[in-house]
Amino acid sequence: xxxxxxxxxxxxxxxIGIVHNGVVLSNCRRTYxxxxxxGFLPRETAQHHRSLVLAVLSQALREAAVTPEQIDVVCYxxxxxxxxxxxxVAIVARTIAQLWNKPIIGVNHCIGHIEMGxxxxxxxNPIVLYVSGGNTQVIAYSRNRYRVFxxxxxxxxGNCLDRFARVLKLxxxxxxxxxxxxxxxxxxxxLSLPYVVKGMDVSFxxxxxxxxxxxxxxxxxxxxxxxxxxxxLQEVLFAMLVETTERAMAHxxxxxVLIVGGVxxxxxxxxxxxxxxxxxxxxxxxxxxRFCIDNGVxxxxxxxxxxxxxxxxxxxxxxxxxxxxxxAVEVTWR
Amino acid sequence: xxxxxRKCALGYDFKLIKQGAEAKVYKGNYLGxxxxxxxxxxxxxxxxxxxxxxxxxxxxSEARAVLRCKIAGIHTPALYLVDFERRxxxxxxxxxxxxxxxxxxQISEEAENEAGTAGSLLMKLYPIAQEIGxxxxxxxxxxxxxxxxxxxxxxxxxDEKDTLTIVLIDFGLSHVESSMEDKAVDLYVLQRxxxxxxxxxxxxxATILDAYMKENKKESHEVLKKxxxxxxxxxxxxxxx
Numbered sequence: 001x002x003x004x005x006x007x008x009x010x011x012x013x014x015x016i017g018i019v020h021n022g023v024v025l026s027n028c029r030r031t032y033x034x035x036x037x038x039g040f041l042p043r044e045t046a047q048h049h050r051s052l053v054l055a056v057l058s059q060a061l062r063e064a065a066v067t068p069e070q071i072d073v074v075c076y077x078x079x080x081x082x083x084x085x086x087x088x089v090a091i092v093a094r095t096i097a098q099l100w101n102k103p104i105i106g107v108n109h110c111i112g113h114i115e116m117g118x119x120x121x122x123x124x125n126p127i128v129l130y131v132s133g134g135n136t137q138v139i140a141y142s143r144n145r146y147r148v149f150x151x152x153x154x155x156x157x158g159n160c161l162d163r164f165a166r167v168l169k170l171x172x173x174x175x176x177x178x179x180x181x182x183x184x185x186x187x188x189x190x191l192s193l194p195y196v197v198k199g200m201d202v203s204f205x206x207x208x209x210x211x212x213x214x215x216x217x218x219x220x221x222x223x224x225x226x227x228x229x230x231x232x233l234q235e236v237l238f239a240m241l242v243e244t245t246e247r248a249m250a251h252x253x254x255x256x257v258l259i260v261g262g263v264x265x266x267x268x269x270x271x272x273x274x275x276x277x278x279x280x281x282x283x284x285x286x287x288x289x290r291f292c293i294d295n296g297v298x299x300x301x302x303x304x305x306x307x308x309x310x311x312x313x314x315x316x317x318x319x320x321x322x323x324x325x326x327x328a329v330e331v332t333w334r
Numbered sequence: 335x336x337x338x339x340r341k342c343a344l345g346y347d348f349k350l351i352k353q354g355a356e357a358k359v360y361k362g363n364y365l366g367x368x369x370x371x372x373x374x375x376x377x378x379x380x381x382x383x384x385x386x387x388x389x390x391x392x393x394x395s396e397a398r399a400v401l402r403c404k405i406a407g408i409h410t411p412a413l414y415l416v417d418f419e420r421r422x423x424x425x426x427x428x429x430x431x432x433x434x435x436x437x438x439x440q441i442s443e444e445a446e447n448e449a450g451t452a453g454s455l456l457m458k459l460y461p462i463a464q465e466i467g468x469x470x471x472x473x474x475x476x477x478x479x480x481x482x483x484x485x486x487x488x489x490x491x492x493d494e495k496d497t498l499t500i501v502l503i504d505f506g507l508s509h510v511e512s513s514m515e516d517k518a519v520d521l522y523v524l525q526r527x528x529x530x531x532x533x534x535x536x537x538x539x540a541t542i543l544d545a546y547m548k549e550n551k552k553e554s555h556e557v558l559k560k561x562x563x564x565x566x567x568x569x570x571x572x573x574x575x
Contacts, residue, residue, distance in 0.1 A: 140530070147530040153519065154567055190383055197507060199482040199523035239380045247355040251486060251531070275379040280353065 002072045002307060005060070006300025009089030010081025010109050011133060012040040014049040016056050017296030018064040018071075019304055022119055025064035027290060027297045028056050037169045039162065046084035053092050060296065068100045075303025078106030078313075079324035080134065086320040094318055105303040106313040109294075110135060110326040113260040114146060115305055116298035121285035127254045129245045129273070130326075132261035132294070133158030133177075136241070137326060138200060138248045144331050149248040150200030157237055158263045160204040164233055167212055168226050175293075180230045181266050187231020191224055195236055200247050202240045207233075238269045242276050249282065258285040265292035305333040356392070356506060361427060364414055368427035374506075375421065389421055392506035396423060399478055399505035406476040408469060409491075409501040428489055428501050434462065435485035438532050456537055461498060462490065463541035469500045470521070470542070471549025474557070479516045481507030483524035485531055514553065518560035521546070 001021055008015040012032040018025040032048035034040050061068070076093035079086060090106075097104040114128050128139040128146070136157045138150035158177060165176030170183070194210055196203040211233055218224040245257060257277055259270065270286045277284040291297065306312075309332040348362035348371055360371040374389045393416060403410045415424035432440075438459065445455040466488065473480060480487070482504055489501040509516075525539045532538065547554040 142530075143533060145533070147533070148526075149530045150526075153522070153564065190381060192383075192387070195384070195388060198519055199484060199507070199527060201519075201523055201526065235381050235384060239377075239384060242379050243355065243377075250353075250355040251484070272379040276377070279378065 002304055003066060003070055004073045004075055004300040004304040004307060005071050006107070006112075006296040006298065006303055007074075007076040007089045007093045008109070008112070008294050008296045008299045009049045009053075009085045010077045010079070011085065011294060012045050012048075013294040014052055014056060014085075014089070015294055015296035015299075016053075016060040017298070017300050018060055018066060019297055019300045020064075020066075021304075022301070024297050025066065026060045026062075027295055028060045028063065029293075029295050030056060031174065033173045036171050037166050038172075039166065042082045042084045045082060046088045049085050049088045053089065057092070057096075068096070071100065071102060073105060073303060073307045073312075074100070074102050075105045075107050075299045075307075076318075077109050077112070077299055078319070079321035080109055081320075081322065083320065083322050086322070090318065090320045103307070103312050104315070104318055105306050105311070106318055106320075107299045107302045107306070108324050108326065108329045109299075110137070110139075110324075111146065111329050111331075112298035112302040114139065114258075114326075115302040116291055116295075117258045117260040117285065117287060119301050120287050120291050121258060123256050123258050123283075123285040125254070126256035126258035126285060127245060127248050127252065129241060129257065129259045129264070130261045131157050131241065131259065131263035131269070133162060133263075135261060136202065136204075138244050139326060140248060140252050140254065141331070141334060142252075144334070146326050146329070146331060148325070148327050149251065150202065150244045153198065153201050153203050154205040155208070157204060157241065158261075160208045160237065161233070161263070163208060164211060164215075164229075167215055168229070175262070177263060177266065180234065181268065183227045184230040184234045184268065187225070187227040187229070189224055189228040189232075190235065191218070191229060191232040193232060193236045195240060197240055197243055200244050200251070202244055204237065207236065234266075234268055238266075238272050241269065242272050245273065246276055246280070249280065255280070255282045256285065257282060260287070260292065262293045265289040309333045364424050367414070368429065369414060370411065370425050370427045372423045372425070373421055390418065393418060393421065393423060395481075395508050396505040398510070399480075399508040400425075402476065402478050402510065403473070403502065403505075406472060406478070408472055408476075408478075409499055410505070411501065411503060428491060428503075430493075431489040431491045431501065433486050434466070434488040434490055434500075435531060437462070437490050438485060438535060438538075442532070442534055456535060456541075459535060459538055460541060462500075463538050464545045465498050465500050467542040467545025467547075468549045469502065470524075471546040473502070474517045474520070474546075474553070475550045477510050477512045479509050479511050479520050480505065481509065481520065481523075483520055484527035514556045514560040515564075517553070517557050518564050521557070521561055522564045 015029040017027045074097040130137045136152040162176045170179040348360040352359040357372045411426040487504040491499045
């Protein structure tokens with residue numbers, strides 16, 4: 001019986017979660033929300049996390065009804081992410097690991113998403129579509145690694161959506177992507193946008209530049225409403241994702257898809273993926289915002305898997321890193 | 335159902351052999367020749383307008399690239415018929431061929447059984463890698479960007495004299511472009527595909543690149559420079575230090 005606590009703070013979410021052998025005991029989260037038209041900057045994000053981390057920690061312990069003594073392992077996000085916020089959270093994890101005298105494990109953020117998705121949905125060996133503000137990857141497991149079959153060759157999908165939300169001055173509460181999704185539901189008129197698929201890779205930066213440049217004129221002339229632009233952008237971006245995911249499925253002969261990451265809770269994306277899976281006789285696994293969006297549980301779960309297989313992090317390696325590839329981690333638990 | 339009607343329209347000679355990501359692939363006879371029919375069926379997850387547009391573009395790209403390759407002396411399946419209405423391309427069924435993917439897997443398994451080293455496996459694949467590099471060099475020297483280079487999209491044909499020929503297929507994502515950027519991304523896509531599919535022979539790409547440089551001499555320096563730039567973008571590299 002292992003109880004693991006996970007600390008996450010790679011971007012604007014601060015999350016602490018506790019899992020007990022695959023059962024979620026608590027999942028607490030705070031989001032740093034910036035004014036419309038602005039993104040979150042590293043320094044301010046770290047300040048946000050610093051001011052709340054202890055309150056969230058006691059809430060997580062309280063909700064899980066566990067005492068520090070009962071915890072077996074402390075897990076934290078080693079990377080990838082923004083350095084200041086990663087550091088803030090890592091320092092807290094290192095401190096309590098010492099105070100409570102527990103082993104510590106540095107977890108790859110992307111692996112966290114995958115392992116938690118597998119735990120929550122019970123999918124065994126899926127093709128993983130990992131879509132968030134910082135990452136866009138199509139991943140499959142093979143020979144002890146999560147191998148990246150396709151990914152963005154420039155910016156992440158969430159970054160593309162967030163930045164377009166800034167152009168429209170949409171609210172960042174609860175998230176810019178959520179507000180784009182709501183507007184897109186009312187969109188009707190389709191604007192033709194570039195569609196950029198390169199093998200199993202995708203590229204979003206050109207699409208963003210295009211729509212950024214066009215939107216002012218299109219909105220001013222009344223030819224398109226903001227709703228139409230959100231709708232068109234979503235349709236094109238998601239079609240690209242579904243297509244590359246399908247390519248990976250055909251390439252690997254897989255019959256399962258798991259969507260993880262913040263953009264993964266977009267219902268239109270899930271719907272499109274479901275349609276594709278249905279046509280192929282495949283199965284889709286997806287989760288809701290509690291687990292899709294960055295959280296502490298995912299770090300605890302991946303850390304638990306590592307702990308179970310004796311994969312502890314040496315004390316002098318409990319650092320953080322901004323770049324940490326999904327395929328850099330040796331998977332010891334599968 | 336419309337779908338069944340379409341299948342019938344292909345005639346009873348055609349048998350569905352594969353449903354890829356983009357198309358259903360049928361095998362059969364057309365005008366007395368062994369033929370592959372690639373049907374880019376409707377993708378209902380995409381908006382109809384978007385789907386129609388993409389499909390049409392890809393059928394066009396495929397047909398154009400095949401023609402260009404022929405002029406450049408690069409082997410591709412011969413084109414028999416393009417049917418926009420039914421979203422189909424009829425083309426030559428290349429006889430005695432295996433995909434490079436299957437070939438590498440087969441050779442790897444053989445090598446494993448013989449308990450050979452990774453080095454000896456690489457030696458065995460060397461002539462193929464050379465040939466691939468040469469074909470790609472020629473492709474880019476003619477400004478044809480394939481757009482989806484993987485080991486599944488290359489066929490290996492061996493004739494009676496054991497001469498190896500690489501046949502390129504699946505030109506749906508191709509376009510004609512002289513920019514170094516597109517050529518570099520084309521190579522990058524291939525390297526990534528090889529890394530994820532054939533992790534045991536990750537050094538294969540170096541040989542391919544070598545042969546590519548020799549073939550596409552004029553641009554080799556600039557393509558390589560761009561290639562390194564593409565790798566440095568985004569989150570693709572690990573931060574050291």
